[in-house]
Amino acid sequence: MISDSGGKMEKHDELLVALRKVIRAIDLHSKQLERQVGLTGPQLLVMRAITRFNGAMVKEIADHTNLSPATITSILDRLQSRELVLRQRCTEDKRKVGVYLTDAGIKALQAAPQMLQEHFIRRFDDLKDWEQSLLVSSMQRLAAMMNAEQLDASPLLEIGQVDKPKL
Amino acid sequence: MISDSGGKMEKHDELLVALRKVIRAIDLHSKQLERQVGLTGPQLLVMRAITRFNGAMVKEIADHTNLSPATITSILDRLQSRELVLRQRCTEDKRKVGVYLTDAGIKALQAAPQMLQEHFIRRFDDLKDWEQSLLVSSMQRLAAMMNAEQLDASPLLEIGQVDKPKL
Protein backbone atom coordinates (compact mmCIF):
# COMPACT_ATOMS: atom_id res chain seq x y z
CA MET A 1 0.00 0.00 0.00
CA ILE A 2 1.28 3.39 -0.96
CA SER A 3 0.66 6.02 1.66
CA ASP A 4 1.31 9.69 1.35
CA SER A 5 3.91 9.16 4.03
CA GLY A 6 3.21 12.50 5.59
CA GLY A 7 5.53 14.44 3.30
CA LYS A 8 3.64 17.65 2.72
CA MET A 9 3.35 18.42 -0.94
CA GLU A 10 4.59 21.61 -2.47
CA LYS A 11 1.89 23.79 -3.92
CA HIS A 12 3.28 23.40 -7.41
CA ASP A 13 3.11 19.66 -7.01
CA GLU A 14 -0.53 19.92 -6.05
CA LEU A 15 -0.98 21.99 -9.15
CA LEU A 16 0.65 19.30 -11.22
CA VAL A 17 -1.56 16.62 -9.74
CA ALA A 18 -4.71 18.56 -10.50
CA LEU A 19 -3.44 19.26 -13.98
CA ARG A 20 -2.82 15.61 -14.61
CA LYS A 21 -6.33 14.79 -13.58
CA VAL A 22 -7.69 17.30 -16.02
CA ILE A 23 -5.50 15.96 -18.79
CA ARG A 24 -6.60 12.45 -18.05
CA ALA A 25 -10.25 13.44 -17.99
CA ILE A 26 -9.86 15.01 -21.41
CA ASP A 27 -8.10 11.98 -22.78
CA LEU A 28 -10.71 9.61 -21.43
CA HIS A 29 -13.41 11.74 -22.92
CA SER A 30 -11.63 11.66 -26.25
CA LYS A 31 -11.62 7.88 -26.24
CA GLN A 32 -15.24 7.87 -25.24
CA LEU A 33 -16.01 10.15 -28.16
CA GLU A 34 -14.15 7.80 -30.45
CA ARG A 35 -16.32 4.90 -29.39
CA GLN A 36 -19.51 6.90 -29.68
CA VAL A 37 -19.04 8.85 -32.89
CA GLY A 38 -15.83 7.49 -34.35
CA LEU A 39 -13.94 10.75 -34.00
CA THR A 40 -11.36 11.56 -31.34
CA GLY A 41 -10.94 14.94 -29.71
CA PRO A 42 -7.87 15.87 -31.73
CA GLN A 43 -9.61 14.76 -34.92
CA LEU A 44 -12.57 16.98 -34.14
CA LEU A 45 -10.21 19.78 -33.26
CA VAL A 46 -8.42 19.53 -36.58
CA MET A 47 -11.65 19.27 -38.54
CA ARG A 48 -12.95 22.35 -36.84
CA ALA A 49 -9.81 24.23 -37.72
CA ILE A 50 -10.29 23.21 -41.35
CA THR A 51 -13.88 24.39 -41.21
CA ARG A 52 -12.79 27.87 -40.30
CA PHE A 53 -10.94 28.13 -43.55
CA ASN A 54 -11.52 25.50 -46.15
CA GLY A 55 -8.29 24.79 -47.99
CA ALA A 56 -6.05 25.61 -45.06
CA MET A 57 -2.43 24.53 -45.25
CA VAL A 58 -1.01 22.03 -42.78
CA LYS A 59 1.13 24.60 -41.04
CA GLU A 60 -1.83 26.89 -40.56
CA ILE A 61 -3.80 24.10 -38.97
CA ALA A 62 -0.83 23.35 -36.76
CA ASP A 63 -0.57 26.95 -35.61
CA HIS A 64 -4.24 27.20 -35.02
CA THR A 65 -4.51 24.02 -32.99
CA ASN A 66 -1.25 24.35 -31.12
CA LEU A 67 -0.07 21.04 -32.51
CA SER A 68 3.04 20.27 -34.51
CA PRO A 69 2.91 19.77 -38.27
CA ALA A 70 4.01 16.16 -37.79
CA THR A 71 1.04 15.51 -35.57
CA ILE A 72 -1.33 17.16 -38.01
CA THR A 73 -0.01 15.02 -40.82
CA SER A 74 -0.69 11.82 -38.95
CA ILE A 75 -4.17 12.92 -37.95
CA LEU A 76 -4.90 13.95 -41.53
CA ASP A 77 -3.71 10.56 -42.74
CA ARG A 78 -6.35 8.86 -40.67
CA LEU A 79 -9.07 11.30 -41.60
CA GLN A 80 -8.18 11.03 -45.27
CA SER A 81 -8.19 7.24 -45.23
CA ARG A 82 -11.77 7.50 -44.05
CA GLU A 83 -12.53 10.08 -46.71
CA LEU A 84 -13.56 12.74 -44.25
CA VAL A 85 -10.88 15.03 -45.54
CA LEU A 86 -9.25 15.79 -48.84
CA ARG A 87 -5.71 16.90 -49.60
CA GLN A 88 -4.85 18.83 -52.69
CA ARG A 89 -1.44 20.16 -53.58
CA CYS A 90 -1.43 23.82 -54.38
CA THR A 91 -0.75 24.49 -58.06
CA GLU A 92 1.16 27.74 -57.71
CA ASP A 93 3.32 26.59 -54.82
CA LYS A 94 3.59 22.87 -54.95
CA ARG A 95 5.06 22.66 -51.47
CA LYS A 96 1.76 23.63 -50.01
CA VAL A 97 -1.17 21.32 -49.47
CA GLY A 98 -4.73 22.54 -49.17
CA VAL A 99 -6.93 20.56 -46.84
CA TYR A 100 -10.68 20.35 -47.31
CA LEU A 101 -13.55 18.63 -45.61
CA THR A 102 -15.47 16.22 -47.80
CA ASP A 103 -19.24 16.15 -47.63
CA ALA A 104 -18.95 13.12 -45.38
CA GLY A 105 -16.53 15.09 -43.23
CA ILE A 106 -18.90 18.00 -42.91
CA LYS A 107 -21.70 15.70 -41.97
CA ALA A 108 -19.59 13.84 -39.43
CA LEU A 109 -18.52 17.09 -37.88
CA GLN A 110 -22.05 18.35 -37.59
CA ALA A 111 -23.17 15.14 -35.97
CA ALA A 112 -20.37 15.17 -33.43
CA PRO A 113 -21.18 16.33 -29.96
CA GLN A 114 -19.31 18.92 -28.03
CA MET A 115 -15.71 18.21 -27.35
CA LEU A 116 -16.11 18.07 -23.66
CA GLN A 117 -19.01 16.43 -22.02
CA GLU A 118 -22.08 18.48 -22.40
CA HIS A 119 -22.46 18.19 -18.69
CA PHE A 120 -19.13 19.83 -18.17
CA ILE A 121 -19.89 22.67 -20.48
CA ARG A 122 -23.31 23.13 -19.02
CA ARG A 123 -21.86 23.13 -15.57
CA PHE A 124 -19.21 25.57 -16.60
CA ASP A 125 -21.70 27.81 -18.32
CA ASP A 126 -23.82 27.71 -15.20
CA LEU A 127 -21.08 29.31 -13.18
CA LYS A 128 -21.35 32.98 -12.47
CA ASP A 129 -19.65 35.12 -15.01
CA TRP A 130 -16.88 36.19 -12.70
CA GLU A 131 -16.19 32.57 -11.84
CA GLN A 132 -15.86 31.61 -15.46
CA SER A 133 -13.54 34.52 -16.03
CA LEU A 134 -11.49 33.54 -13.04
CA LEU A 135 -11.01 30.00 -14.29
CA VAL A 136 -10.19 31.14 -17.79
CA SER A 137 -7.70 33.72 -16.67
CA SER A 138 -6.14 31.25 -14.26
CA MET A 139 -5.52 28.83 -17.08
CA GLN A 140 -4.26 31.56 -19.33
CA ARG A 141 -1.93 32.73 -16.66
CA LEU A 142 -0.52 29.26 -16.19
CA ALA A 143 -0.15 28.87 -19.92
CA ALA A 144 1.72 32.14 -20.12
CA MET A 145 3.99 31.25 -17.24
CA MET A 146 4.83 27.92 -18.82
CA ASN A 147 4.98 28.98 -22.40
CA ALA A 148 7.34 31.80 -21.78
CA GLU A 149 9.96 29.27 -20.75
CA GLN A 150 9.57 27.20 -23.88
CA LEU A 151 11.01 29.93 -26.03
CA ASP A 152 14.21 29.77 -24.13
CA ALA A 153 15.83 32.58 -26.00
CA SER A 154 13.32 35.34 -25.51
CA PRO A 155 13.54 36.90 -22.09
CA LEU A 156 11.83 40.04 -23.27
CA LEU A 157 8.33 38.74 -23.64
CA GLU A 158 5.73 40.31 -21.47
CA ILE A 159 3.36 37.99 -19.69
CA GLY A 160 0.29 39.51 -21.22
CA GLN A 161 1.18 38.85 -24.83
CA VAL A 162 2.90 35.55 -25.03
CA ASP A 163 0.20 33.85 -27.06
CA LYS A 164 -0.59 33.57 -30.73
CA PRO A 165 2.57 34.28 -32.71
CA LYS A 166 0.75 35.62 -35.71
CA LEU A 167 -2.46 33.90 -36.69
CA MET B 1 -4.42 31.91 -43.82
CA ILE B 2 -6.67 31.00 -40.98
CA SER B 3 -8.19 33.97 -39.32
CA ASP B 4 -10.30 33.97 -36.23
CA SER B 5 -13.03 35.05 -38.57
CA GLY B 6 -14.54 37.32 -36.00
CA GLY B 7 -16.52 34.54 -34.39
CA LYS B 8 -16.24 35.39 -30.73
CA MET B 9 -15.01 32.42 -28.80
CA GLU B 10 -17.07 30.96 -26.02
CA LYS B 11 -15.47 31.17 -22.62
CA HIS B 12 -15.22 27.42 -22.37
CA ASP B 13 -13.40 27.37 -25.68
CA GLU B 14 -10.92 29.89 -24.38
CA LEU B 15 -10.48 27.64 -21.40
CA LEU B 16 -9.74 24.68 -23.62
CA VAL B 17 -7.26 26.61 -25.69
CA ALA B 18 -5.35 27.68 -22.61
CA LEU B 19 -5.52 24.15 -21.30
CA ARG B 20 -4.06 22.78 -24.50
CA LYS B 21 -1.19 25.21 -24.24
CA VAL B 22 -0.44 24.09 -20.72
CA ILE B 23 -0.59 20.46 -21.73
CA ARG B 24 1.74 21.11 -24.59
CA ALA B 25 4.17 23.01 -22.41
CA ILE B 26 4.31 20.08 -20.02
CA ASP B 27 4.83 17.63 -22.84
CA LEU B 28 7.59 19.71 -24.38
CA HIS B 29 9.30 19.96 -21.04
CA SER B 30 9.08 16.20 -20.70
CA LYS B 31 10.84 15.74 -24.02
CA GLN B 32 13.42 18.29 -23.00
CA LEU B 33 14.00 16.38 -19.78
CA GLU B 34 14.46 13.24 -21.80
CA ARG B 35 17.18 14.84 -23.87
CA GLN B 36 18.90 16.33 -20.86
CA VAL B 37 18.79 13.57 -18.27
CA GLY B 38 17.33 10.63 -20.15
CA LEU B 39 14.14 10.50 -18.09
CA THR B 40 10.74 11.69 -19.22
CA GLY B 41 8.15 13.29 -16.98
CA PRO B 42 6.02 10.16 -16.63
CA GLN B 43 9.12 8.09 -15.93
CA LEU B 44 10.08 10.47 -13.15
CA LEU B 45 6.54 10.38 -11.87
CA VAL B 46 6.51 6.60 -11.69
CA MET B 47 9.92 6.44 -10.06
CA ARG B 48 8.79 8.89 -7.43
CA ALA B 49 5.75 6.81 -6.71
CA ILE B 50 7.99 3.78 -6.24
CA THR B 51 10.19 5.76 -3.89
CA ARG B 52 7.29 6.43 -1.60
CA PHE B 53 6.88 2.75 -1.02
CA ASN B 54 9.59 0.44 -2.21
CA GLY B 55 8.09 -2.79 -3.43
CA ALA B 56 4.81 -1.24 -4.54
CA MET B 57 2.55 -3.24 -6.80
CA VAL B 58 1.76 -2.10 -10.29
CA LYS B 59 -1.83 -1.32 -9.44
CA GLU B 60 -0.80 0.81 -6.48
CA ILE B 61 1.52 2.80 -8.67
CA ALA B 62 -1.27 3.21 -11.18
CA ASP B 63 -3.68 4.49 -8.55
CA HIS B 64 -1.13 6.82 -7.13
CA THR B 65 -0.12 8.33 -10.45
CA ASN B 66 -3.55 8.45 -12.02
CA LEU B 67 -2.33 6.28 -14.88
CA SER B 68 -3.67 2.93 -16.05
CA PRO B 69 -1.93 -0.34 -15.23
CA ALA B 70 -1.22 -0.84 -18.94
CA THR B 71 0.61 2.46 -19.07
CA ILE B 72 2.59 1.68 -15.95
CA THR B 73 3.65 -1.64 -17.41
CA SER B 74 5.04 -0.04 -20.54
CA ILE B 75 6.87 2.62 -18.57
CA LEU B 76 8.29 -0.02 -16.25
CA ASP B 77 9.46 -2.02 -19.26
CA ARG B 78 11.61 0.85 -20.40
CA LEU B 79 12.90 1.62 -16.93
CA GLN B 80 13.70 -2.01 -16.32
CA SER B 81 15.53 -2.42 -19.60
CA ARG B 82 17.80 0.37 -18.42
CA GLU B 83 18.15 -1.27 -15.01
CA LEU B 84 16.73 1.66 -13.11
CA VAL B 85 13.99 -0.50 -11.72
CA LEU B 86 13.55 -4.07 -10.63
CA ARG B 87 10.51 -6.32 -10.76
CA GLN B 88 10.03 -9.22 -8.40
CA ARG B 89 7.03 -11.47 -8.26
CA CYS B 90 5.51 -11.77 -4.84
CA THR B 91 6.01 -15.23 -3.35
CA GLU B 92 2.77 -15.49 -1.39
CA ASP B 93 0.55 -14.12 -4.13
CA LYS B 94 2.23 -14.79 -7.41
CA ARG B 95 -0.13 -12.48 -9.29
CA LYS B 96 1.49 -9.51 -7.65
CA VAL B 97 4.72 -7.89 -8.70
CA GLY B 98 6.82 -5.77 -6.38
CA VAL B 99 8.66 -2.91 -8.01
CA TYR B 100 11.90 -1.54 -6.61
CA LEU B 101 14.36 1.13 -7.58
CA THR B 102 17.88 -0.10 -8.21
CA ASP B 103 20.83 1.86 -6.91
CA ALA B 104 21.23 3.33 -10.35
CA GLY B 105 17.56 4.26 -10.28
CA ILE B 106 17.87 6.01 -6.96
CA LYS B 107 20.87 7.93 -8.19
CA ALA B 108 19.17 8.88 -11.44
CA LEU B 109 16.13 10.09 -9.56
CA GLN B 110 18.18 12.21 -7.19
CA ALA B 111 20.03 13.79 -10.09
CA ALA B 112 16.85 14.53 -12.02
CA PRO B 113 15.39 18.01 -12.07
CA GLN B 114 11.82 18.98 -11.35
CA MET B 115 8.96 17.86 -13.49
CA LEU B 116 7.90 21.38 -14.19
CA GLN B 117 10.21 23.97 -15.61
CA GLU B 118 12.36 25.48 -12.94
CA HIS B 119 11.61 28.89 -14.31
CA PHE B 120 7.97 28.18 -13.93
CA ILE B 121 8.37 26.94 -10.39
CA ARG B 122 10.45 29.92 -9.43
CA ARG B 123 7.90 32.21 -10.91
CA PHE B 124 5.07 30.34 -9.27
CA ASP B 125 6.77 30.34 -5.91
CA ASP B 126 7.23 34.06 -6.23
CA LEU B 127 3.49 34.58 -6.37
CA LYS B 128 1.75 35.65 -3.25
CA ASP B 129 0.38 32.81 -1.25
CA TRP B 130 -3.24 33.58 -2.01
CA GLU B 131 -2.43 33.68 -5.71
CA GLN B 132 -0.86 30.25 -5.57
CA SER B 133 -3.84 28.91 -3.70
CA LEU B 134 -6.17 30.46 -6.19
CA LEU B 135 -4.43 28.79 -9.13
CA VAL B 136 -4.28 25.45 -7.40
CA SER B 137 -7.90 25.50 -6.36
CA SER B 138 -8.95 26.64 -9.81
CA MET B 139 -7.26 23.62 -11.33
CA GLN B 140 -8.70 21.34 -8.72
CA ARG B 141 -12.11 22.69 -9.41
CA LEU B 142 -11.75 22.04 -13.11
CA ALA B 143 -10.47 18.57 -12.42
CA ALA B 144 -13.48 17.91 -10.25
CA MET B 145 -15.90 19.26 -12.82
CA MET B 146 -14.40 17.15 -15.56
CA ASN B 147 -13.85 14.06 -13.51
CA ALA B 148 -17.42 14.02 -12.36
CA GLU B 149 -18.50 13.56 -15.96
CA GLN B 150 -16.27 10.58 -16.48
CA LEU B 151 -18.20 8.54 -13.97
CA ASP B 152 -21.24 8.82 -16.08
CA ALA B 153 -23.46 6.94 -13.68
CA SER B 154 -22.95 8.88 -10.51
CA PRO B 155 -25.04 12.03 -10.40
CA LEU B 156 -24.78 12.21 -6.65
CA LEU B 157 -21.23 13.39 -6.36
CA GLU B 158 -20.70 16.74 -4.77
CA ILE B 159 -18.25 19.07 -6.38
CA GLY B 160 -16.01 19.36 -3.39
CA GLN B 161 -15.11 15.71 -2.91
CA VAL B 162 -14.69 14.08 -6.26
CA ASP B 163 -10.98 13.38 -5.92
CA LYS B 164 -8.92 10.56 -4.47
CA PRO B 165 -11.00 7.40 -4.49
CA LYS B 166 -9.13 5.83 -1.64
CA LEU B 167 -5.36 6.28 -1.62
Place this chain on the structure above:
DNA sequence: AAATATTAATTCGCACACAAATTAATAATG
Protein backbone atom coordinates in the same frame (compact mmCIF):
# COMPACT_ATOMS: atom_id res chain seq x y z
C1' DA C 1 -12.87 -31.21 -5.06
C1' DA C 2 -14.63 -28.93 -9.42
C1' DA C 3 -16.50 -25.12 -11.64
C1' DT C 4 -16.83 -20.28 -11.60
C1' DA C 5 -15.54 -15.70 -10.58
C1' DT C 6 -12.32 -12.28 -9.51
C1' DT C 7 -7.88 -10.08 -9.46
C1' DA C 8 -3.04 -8.70 -11.16
C1' DA C 9 -0.27 -7.94 -14.69
C1' DT C 10 0.78 -8.18 -19.44
C1' DT C 11 0.02 -8.04 -24.39
C1' DC C 12 -2.13 -6.11 -28.40
C1' DG C 13 -3.92 -2.61 -31.29
C1' DC C 14 -4.72 2.02 -31.84
C1' DA C 15 -4.13 7.15 -31.62
C1' DC C 16 -1.65 10.84 -30.27
C1' DA C 17 2.58 13.96 -30.00
C1' DC C 18 7.09 15.49 -30.70
C1' DA C 19 12.05 16.10 -32.66
C1' DA C 20 15.07 15.05 -36.19
C1' DA C 21 15.91 13.73 -40.72
C1' DT C 22 14.26 13.77 -45.40
C1' DT C 23 12.19 15.26 -49.73
C1' DA C 24 10.53 18.54 -52.71
C1' DA C 25 9.82 23.05 -54.14
C1' DT C 26 10.52 28.01 -54.00
C1' DA C 27 13.29 32.12 -52.82
C1' DA C 28 17.53 34.60 -52.34
C1' DT C 29 22.20 35.37 -53.38
C1' DG C 30 26.38 35.62 -55.90
Place this chain on the structure above:
DNA sequence: CATTATTAATTTGTGTGCGAATTAATATTT
Protein backbone atom coordinates in the same frame (compact mmCIF):
# COMPACT_ATOMS: atom_id res chain seq x y z
C1' DC D 1 22.12 31.11 -64.34
C1' DA D 2 23.86 28.36 -60.51
C1' DT D 3 24.44 27.82 -55.78
C1' DT D 4 22.63 28.30 -51.44
C1' DA D 5 19.12 29.02 -48.11
C1' DT D 6 14.54 28.65 -46.70
C1' DT D 7 10.01 26.73 -46.44
C1' DA D 8 6.27 22.97 -46.49
C1' DA D 9 5.10 18.60 -45.71
C1' DT D 10 6.21 13.97 -44.77
C1' DT D 11 8.78 10.03 -42.81
C1' DT D 12 11.08 7.88 -39.04
C1' DG D 13 11.79 6.73 -34.37
C1' DT D 14 10.54 7.02 -29.55
C1' DG D 15 7.44 7.51 -25.74
C1' DT D 16 3.27 8.00 -23.90
C1' DG D 17 -1.81 6.62 -22.93
C1' DC D 18 -5.95 3.79 -23.05
C1' DG D 19 -9.39 -0.25 -23.61
C1' DA D 20 -9.96 -4.96 -24.71
C1' DA D 21 -8.24 -9.40 -24.67
C1' DT D 22 -5.20 -12.63 -22.51
C1' DT D 23 -2.70 -15.27 -19.02
C1' DA D 24 -1.92 -16.73 -14.59
C1' DA D 25 -3.06 -17.08 -9.95
C1' DT D 26 -6.14 -16.76 -6.07
C1' DA D 27 -11.12 -16.75 -4.10
C1' DT D 28 -15.64 -18.17 -4.05
C1' DT D 29 -19.38 -21.07 -4.87
C1' DT D 30 -21.56 -25.25 -5.56
